[in-house]
Amino acid sequence: MTASPPLDCRDQVLIIGAGAVGLACALALLQAGVPVTVLDRGRAGGATSHGNCGTITPSHAPPLAEPGMVWQLLRWMRQPDAPFYLKPRWDPALAGWLLRALRRCNRRDFEATTAIRAELLLASRHLLQQWIQDHDIDCGFQSRGSLYLHRDRAALAAGGGHAALLERAGIQVERLDGDQVRALEPAVNDQVIGGWLYPQDAHLRPDRLVAGLLDRVRAAGGTVIEDCPVAGLLHERGRITGVRLADGQVCRAGKVLLATASWTPALVRELGLRLPVQPGKGYSLTYDRPARAPRIPLVLAECQVCVTAWADGYRLGSTMEFSGFDDGLNPVRLDALKRGARLYLHEPEGPVLREQWSGWRPMVPDDLPVIGPVSRHPGLWLATGHGMLGISLSAITGQLLADLVTGREPVVNPAPFSPARF
Numbered sequence: 001m002t003a004s005p006p007l008d009c010r011d012q013v014l015i016i017g018a019g020a021v022g023l024a025c026a027l028a029l030l031q032a033g034v035p036v037t038v039l040d041r042g043r044a045g046g047a048t049s050h051g052n053c054g055t056i057t058p059s060h061a062p063p064l065a066e067p068g069m070v071w072q073l074l075r076w077m078r079q080p081d082a083p084f085y086l087k088p089r090w091d092p093a094l095a096g097w098l099l100r101a102l103r104r105c106n107r108r109d110f111e112a113t114t115a116i117r118a119e120l121l122l123a124s125r126h127l128l129q130q131w132i133q134d135h136d137i138d139c140g141f142q143s144r145g146s147l148y149l150h151r152d153r154a155a156l157a158a159g160g161g162h163a164a165l166l167e168r169a170g171i172q173v174e175r176l177d178g179d180q181v182r183a184l185e186p187a188v189n190d191q192v193i194g195g196w197l198y199p200q201d202a203h204l205r206p207d208r209l210v211a212g213l214l215d216r217v218r219a220a221g222g223t224v225i226e227d228c229p230v231a232g233l234l235h236e237r238g239r240i241t242g243v244r245l246a247d248g249q250v251c252r253a254g255k256v257l258l259a260t261a262s263w264t265p266a267l268v269r270e271l272g273l274r275l276p277v278q279p280g281k282g283y284s285l286t287y288d289r290p291a292r293a294p295r296i297p298l299v300l301a302e303c304q305v306c307v308t309a310w311a312d313g314y315r316l317g318s319t320m321e322f323s324g325f326d327d328g329l330n331p332v333r334l335d336a337l338k339r340g341a342r343l344y345l346h347e348p349e350g351p352v353l354r355e356q357w358s359g360w361r362p363m364v365p366d367d368l369p370v371i372g373p374v375s376r377h378p379g380l381w382l383a384t385g386h387g388m389l390g391i392s393l394s395a396i397t398g399q400l401l402a403d404l405v406t407g408r409e410p411v412v413n414p415a416p417f418s419p420a421r422f
């Protein structure tokens, strides 16, 4: 352990997990006058919050479970380099998760979830920008929107369905033809026939956001201890009173907040809770910035590759693999990122490859984060299940959590995110 954790946090919120979500909760709690200690089993920001694409995307309001998705998934299952992969195996928790998600592939759930996510994403995008300004966090935040690109005419036209739904939810969308796309973004080649511009989207460098949050949490008086694995929860007659550390010590706490992403189900299992969070593995490749890097983050729609460029780097990221916590780097998936980028961009790769990475998105079947108290276990709080949106939703998660802990008027309606729905 790098430093010993305080063993008495009874006047504090003890946060487990120092990713973007745990640190955003820590900062918001400190701002609300609540002392915090954060424990992470590794390096702060060293897990899923490290190598993701860093896009802040109200445009991602539509959930993955949409009408017709079942057929799309079946098509992708037959394609070795598809953006979706399900490792065939006997796993009752995963089977139950898939059934729940597939049941939501209907218009009513799809539209209702889009509206809820749109409100949350828009609120978070504005709050995050405010935090970055107020706390002077140097993470390359840019409000340039994002551009979804198409090479296929039918897919471009189909994107219009999402666009109309998003506009109804308050998210601006502009349709562009191929020439308009290239005028806006000269990095795009002439195979692209059109796209959708989402001007309210933004982007940042996620590792630097997390480093900035960590710094501001410590400056505000929070304690963050790295290399400190938590083995389980301390409970007395259902009430959570602290955690057991992997080295055998116990740390008592007034409240315990699990911001442990895909690893949360393992920590709550001993309480008899079956939290449906599955690891959805994604990959990224990070390069030095190519000469013709895009100014605006791109989603290469037909292959689902996301391209983000910063002043000091360039990243291709994608894929959703349900293969448990398999941490291998599958070369077929990594190549798929490069192949996808070659189809849309003049200069698909940067001059030097700096990092090949994979991370596990904490996926929940209804695609809504889990934020709030666990009513059956007083003292236990959750902030998990942010799926593909944990960077985008970090600020609003922190704010909502702090509102609920302190009994303030919540910044958004907390009901859709309540752990009680499972």
Ligand SMILES: Cc1cc2nc3c(=O)[nH]c(=O)nc-3n(C[C@H](O)[C@H](O)[C@H](O)COP(=O)(O)OP(=O)(O)OC[C@H]3O[C@@H](n4cnc5c(N)ncnc54)[C@H](O)[C@@H]3O)c2cc1C
Pocket: 016, 017, 018, 019, 020, 021, 022, 039, 040, 041, 042, 043, 044, 045, 046, 047, 048, 049, 050, 051, 052, 053, 054, 055, 056, 057, 228, 229, 230, 231, 259, 260, 261, 262, 263, 267, 280, 281, 282, 283, 284, 317, 318, 319, 358, 359, 360, 361, 362, 383, 384, 385, 386, 387, 388, 389, 390, 391, 392, 393
């Ligand atoms: C390829 C890819 C691209 C993505 N792109 C985007 C994007 O563009 N925009 C966006 O908004 N989101 C994106 N995401 C999703 C985003 O990365 C996640 O939603 C987000 O990082 C989750 O943050 P977190 O803090 O919940 O999890 P994490 O960053 O994983 O943090 C959880 C922490 O808990 C700690 N922990 C777990 N168990 C224990 C334990 N027992 N004891 C102590 N500590 C423990 C871990 O060490 C870890 O540091 C992407 C994800 C991937 C994989």
